[in-house]
Amino acid sequence: MLDAGTTRHEDLRSGAGPWRHGSPRPPGRALERDTRCDVAIVGAGITGAFLAEHLTALGFDVVVIDREREGFGSTAASTAMLQWEIDLSLRELVALYGFERAAEIFRLSFQAVEGLSALVRELALSCAFARRETVYLAAGEVGPRELLDEAGLRQRAGLPGEFVEHAALMAAFGLDRAAAIVSPRSAEADPLSLCHGLLLAAARRGARLIRDEAVAYDDAGRSAAVALSGGATVEAAHIVLATGYVMPDCVSDDLHSTSSSWAIATVPQSPQVLWPGGALVWEASRDYCYCRTTPEGRIVFGGEDEGFSDPDRREKLAPAKTEALRARLQALFPHVRLDLDRAWSGAFGQTADGLPLIGRVPGRPRLLAAYGYGGNGITFSFLAARLLGRLLRGGEEHWFRHFAVDRPRPG
Template structure:
């Protein structure tokens, strides 16, 4: 059976301009002139596809990567690249949904993913402005000191690192006025475009092929997957990895998944001494939440204002001036030292799930087609996790904990 994916324009993925977009390169991507075979076809050359391609090629697979657009031009350049191991859903919330042991295991695998990504960048010498960072999780909304202390106690029980700061401790250590916070080591930030480009270049060095093509249909009825291209040629692959951002083809559905719009700003480079201690990654214990990070140029990036009721691209992008004003107001309230000017403003769409966990694994009914979707606020962390899980599945080394992220997993309690 031939299965057609959704046809979504590149501009649907994001609007405006991020500071990363200035660094986009145009790698050599030949067009496909004849049908061929490969071990693994990766559909999508953004950050998820890049991580998957680099890892699979280094494992010795014959890898081909296709994308209909310039690599990194879509969702990747809209990413704010806060590489948190902490999940959009708190450990407390996940414990209510799935029980403590399962929730703690999920958090530990997320922590290991960030550690693995940092090690990969360091070992490969990938130039992407990656910097290890602490995270600062602030009280906000209905989550006060009591809730954060309970979260801290659960994390300690799960073997996760971090400290609880009361109001005085937070003011003393970070000069931030909130009731309380959790400060945790082990996160990072990076330039997502440079990271994606470096990974793709490494994959190509490992003999992966990067090609200009669009997949318009999938047929997995035989022992291989036949992928039909817009040119009329086909690629016969032993396995296919779908890494197309939030754009899910028709063969894949999930009641857990939804598309959300988000907005972000970047300030001009800040004066020396105008940034908070250690340039920690800051985010809030609320839903939706605002978040802040810095860049190597000492810009402040602030994002948030997520909205699942506004998904039409033109409506989302029309709100950029209004959302920028709101984000600048929140920045000024939280960190008055900042030069609160939006030099860059952008918007984007991303997929998320009702339990805050990604959809990673074999597509139900199509065991040779693997997918990675629904990253929420943990985009690149989950992209790395997906690259390792999918490679293990291709090698026949599925682990029991993979079920926690299965595409066809049951909905959580109360969802």
């Protein structure tokens, strides 16, 4: 019997982002007696929601378990920049794994954003979804030469994008940086509305949402079981762990660590001070900042990451981090209003290679893991649903090893 962990939603985030809290979602209910299903998904955030939608579409009988309101953990802290570009540049990933493997990973991420976009259209999800360009800015030790090398590798990998020098960058976006790579086909969304829309689609196909806490997992027999704090048990052929950054010991490994990040949302801006097309803007430095706009004209700006997850320490730093983000926003866009509508912070997971942990839990064939990390959390959540759906139907692809829980640590 495995302990499920006890971290609460308030340990995952502080404050709230500018997302719609009143969007329709299926209500979770307490489980009064033991039940059975094909797949028990533990976690009703964005990853659990993608899994529930996809697995019910494949015909699985699904139960989704969460101890609190669906989507109001780390999903509510997301800035929902749905990029196919990965936290590690293609140059960095090539240095770790070689060109062919690194290029395939980037293409898989690109395909995930394309698939996510198609799913939003297919289900007609009302989640402020919009396709966006990304502007990847020179910063820190990454200057024009390094970005030109990155652009060349992307072109070789068959990925879209264009290297842009200072003058063209200023003319197109008003950004006073030495250079950038401008790439199409990323996206943005309201993460809460996206999560709730996916859960509604799953519920309409029969998924059951259970509002209770998973306290232990048992996979020693012919089936697996999730013990709930209310006393009932969910028996399943498989359990999928989609618990965000609350990982049981059986999944933890030396690839993963948890850090803290901060974000702000301004009051709505005048259209003339916002950059054209609402592109997603981020920096090519290790400690990068990033920003996007909302349909109301707010600027969402995040970063100032720190390598710890303690919620009290994160909360104590909030005033200083908020001011630091305001200063960095002003340096990037000198003419915007700095009055804030929201400020919040949250825990986020990261791995040594910038890639998620998705697949079978080693030594536990009935336990599957779905953890999407870093700036690509939602993109990787979509990818996790497709990968695990294929596994549960008996399929296997060579590229599953790129994201395996037990893959060797690089270097």
